Amino acid sequence: MLLLIIPPWFAVIGGYIYNLRTSVSDALTTIERLTNNIKDVIFVLDMNLNYTYVSPSVKVLRGYEPEEVMKQTLYDSFALSSRDTAIRALYGIMALEKSGKDLIDRTLQLEVERKDGTTIWTETKFSFVGDKNKKTVGILGVSRDITERKHAEERIQYLATHDVLTGLPNRMMFSQLLNQAIESSRRHERQFAILFIDLDRFKIINDTMGHDAGDELLTEMAKRFRQSLRAVDVVGRPKERNDVVGRLGGDEFIILIEEISELSQVAVVAQRVLGTAMKPMIILGEECRVTASIGISVYPRDGEDEQTLMKKADMAMYFAKEEGKNNFQFYSQNTQSQAFERLSIETNLRKALERNELYLEYQAKLDFKTGVITGVEALLRWKNPLLGLVTPTQFIPVAEETGMIVPIGRWVMKTVCTQNVAWQSQCLPPVRVAVNLSLRQLMDDKLLEDIKAALDDSGMAPNLLELEITESMVMYKPERLIEVLTKIKNMGVRLALDDFGTGYSSLAQIKQFPIDTLKVDRSFIRNLSQNSEHKAIIEAIIAMGKTLSLNVVAEGVETMAQDEFLREHVCDEMQGFYFSKPVAPDQFTDLLRKNNTPS
Numbered sequence: 131m132l133l134l135i136i137p138p139w140f141a142v143i144g145g146y147i148y149n150l151r152t153s154v155s156d157a158l159t160t161i162e163r164l165t166n167n168i169k170d171v172i173f174v175l176d177m178n179l180n181y182t183y184v185s186p187s188v189k190v191l192r193g194y195e196p197e198e199v200m201k202q203t204l205y206d207s208f209a210l211s212s213r214d215t216a217i218r219a220l221y222g223i224m225a226l227e228k229s230g231k232d233l234i235d236r237t238l239q240l241e242v243e244r245k246d247g248t249t250i251w252t253e254t255k256f257s258f259v260g261d262k263n264k265k266t267v268g269i270l271g272v273s274r275d276i277t278e279r280k281h282a283e284e285r286i287q288y289l290a291t292h293d294v295l296t297g298l299p300n301r302m303m304f305s306q307l308l309n310q311a312i313e314s315s316r317r318h319e320r321q322f323a324i325l326f327i328d329l330d331r332f333k334i335i336n337d338t339m340g341h342d343a344g345d346e347l348l349t350e351m352a353k354r355f356r357q358s359l360r361a362v363d364v365v366g367r368p369k370e371r372n373d374v375v376g377r378l379g380g381d382e383f384i385i386l387i388e389e390i391s392e393l394s395q396v397a398v399v400a401q402r403v404l405g406t407a408m409k410p411m412i413i414l415g416e417e418c419r420v421t422a423s424i425g426i427s428v429y430p431r432d433g434e435d436e437q438t439l440m441k442k443a444d445m446a447m448y449f450a451k452e453e454g455k456n457n458f459q460f461y462s463q464n465t466q467s468q469a470f471e472r473l474s475i476e477t478n479l480r481k482a483l484e485r486n487e488l489y490l491e492y493q494a495k496l497d498f499k500t501g502v503i504t505g506v507e508a509l510l511r512w513k514n515p516l517l518g519l520v521t522p523t524q525f526i527p528v529a530e531e532t533g534m535i536v537p538i539g540r541w542v543m544k545t546v547c548t549q550n551v552a553w554q555s556q557c558l559p560p561v562r563v564a565v566n567l568s569l570r571q572l573m574d575d576k577l578l579e580d581i582k583a584a585l586d587d588s589g590m591a592p593n594l595l596e597l598e599i600t601e602s603m604v605m606y607k608p609e610r611l612i613e614v615l616t617k618i619k620n621m622g623v624r625l626a627l628d629d630f631g632t633g634y635s636s637l638a639q640i641k642q643f644p645i646d647t648l649k650v651d652r653s654f655i656r657n658l659s660q661n662s663e664h665k666a667i668i669e670a671i672i673a674m675g676k677t678l679s680l681n682v683v684a685e686g687v688e689t690m691a692q693d694e695f696l697r698e699h700v701c702d703e704m705q706g707f708y709f710s711k712p713v714a715p716d717q718f719t720d721l722l723r724k725n726n727t728p729s
């Protein structure tokens with residue numbers, strides 16, 4: 131809101147001029163006398179909009195002598211940004227006069243040019259100058275410098291519409307831009323897309339490295355996203371578009387891509403954003419990598435108003451998270467049911483532990499050479515009265531994101547150790563029991579305490595516990611991970627690298643981790659018969675495992691052919707439906723007993 135301050139002397143001069151019984155020139159000499167010592171600039175224009183008077187104070191305001199201004203056209207007095215506004219307003223005032231109407235003071239904010247080329251903002255008030263017969267003979271203008279106020283207003287406006295940390299448009303401004311895009315796309319019958327971006331595992335970084343680290347990461351991401359938008363011309367759209375990236379809060383960013391003719395163009399941008407997010411970055415002196423998940427909705431296909439488009443992009447983003455993160459998804463009907471499912475998983479999972487809805491199944495690991503069960507993997511199960519049996523691939527990502535995996539994981543570890551000791555007390559041969567760990571757990575300060583408590587309380591030997599981490603975690607801040615893993619290792623607990631072959635880790639990287647076991651991902655085993663490339667990969671992984679003196683386990687062995695191939699290639703152990711599915715503890719007791727009895 132602009133506040134108009136009418137200087138008291140203005141009324142005096144205005145009234146004086148209006149009641150002037152003299153001609154304009156007589157009036158001017160009077161104004162000159164009055165205005166000599168006034169800071170604001172007074173000027174008078176004749177009916178052709180030429181200056182007839184400019185007060186000496188113009189020297190301070192614009193750096194020109196009054197005589198110099200008198201020679202200027204009105205147009206030249208204003209800065210580029212205000213020329214049209216000023217001229218249009220003055221012609222409007224003239225039109226009023228011609229139609230015989232009174233000019234109720236008109237005040238405009240105008241940017242004017244100074245002699246040194248800089249500009250300042252003025253508030254200029256216009257009114258008519260009349261002669262003794264009340265006939266209008268000119269226009270009186272009074273300008274005052276409001277640059278400071280204008281800048282303060284601009285700053286306030288900026289703060290209200292931008293995110294302070296990253297400088298990106300905030301939720302409010304993005305909403306305005308989105309509505310403009312809807313409006314213009316409706317008019318021109320065009321499509322546009324919004325990309326809802328959520329960083330993966332940001333919460334872990336924020337919780338474990340502190341908020342400064344989190345802020346640094348968000349700032350860097352904002353910079354990268356902005357840069358990746360600048361490069362989108364590659365997708366072959368016209369140069370002048372209004373693509374924007376904004377921050378909605380937390381680790382949520384949003385991108386608006388206008389004027390798209392094909393969805394493949396959006397996919398190119400989304401892929402670029404994923405690529406740019408994933409590049410390593412140094413945060414508080416440490417290198418780390420963060421990936422992003424993106425949900426996309428398209429106007430008008432998925433919705434024609436802001437709320438629908440945002441909701442659907444958000445749902446698609448959750449879908450991308452469920453699909454294993456670090457990917458993008460377009461909204462579809464399928465996404466919708468998935469998103470609702472996720473929400474109900476989250477709500478119900480919160481109560482699962484206390485309601486005893488969680489339990490474990492155990493899957494044997496078999497030594498290829500001896501045919502003896504050497505180990506067992508504990509796999510988490512959840513049966514909810516409302517949702518039925520929910521698979522770990524559905525609920526574990528939710529447990530990870532919400533942090534619920536920490537208490538759940540603690541319960542798993544405790545239950546597993548107690549169970550293993552119970553088997554031993556039934557005089558069954560000792561087996562090594564494996565527990566899956568999430569990154570979220572590895573980053574938890576209390577993890578070591580939890581492991582120690584599970585071992586101490588149950589009395590299980592540490593070397594009978596094996597913790598499985600996935601290869602995808604290796605990408606995340608290796609130094610910190612190596613530190614935690616080394617501490618675990620020093621407790622006498624074994625470590626396995628799960629789902630190996632799906633990530634990007636190299637031999638050099640793997641060597642740095644204090645692991646004992648490599649578990650070849652089941653996707654390679656599954657395609658063994660058809661895919662010669664997978665055969666070659668498995669051979670290479672086994673060879674690599676041997677070089678590093680690691681125990682190599684093949685996951686997901688389902689057929690005799692797979693079993694034979696692996697046996698031939700001297701893989702150490704196997705796990706899979708071919709020998710046993712994951713089973714309840716009692717069934718595993720039977721399996722162990724049978725396996726132990728010579729046939």
Ligand code: C2E
Binds near residue numbers: 510565568685686705
């Ligand atoms: P994972 O650790 O790689 O576990 C192996 C998965 O492969 C299990 O799926 C198992 O049931 C399945 N599997 C084993 N043999 C075969 C086979 O021959 N064919 C086929 N098609 N599948 C086989 P599940 O139980 O659904 O677990 C999925 C993932 O959930 C696990 O993958 C693990 O990453 C995670 N998970 C399970 N339990 C826990 C837990 O207690 N904590 C954590 N953090 N993650 C867990």
Ligand code: MG
Binds near residue numbers: 507598628
């Ligand atoms: Mg596992």
Ligand code: MG
Binds near residue numbers: 629652
């Ligand atoms: Mg696995």
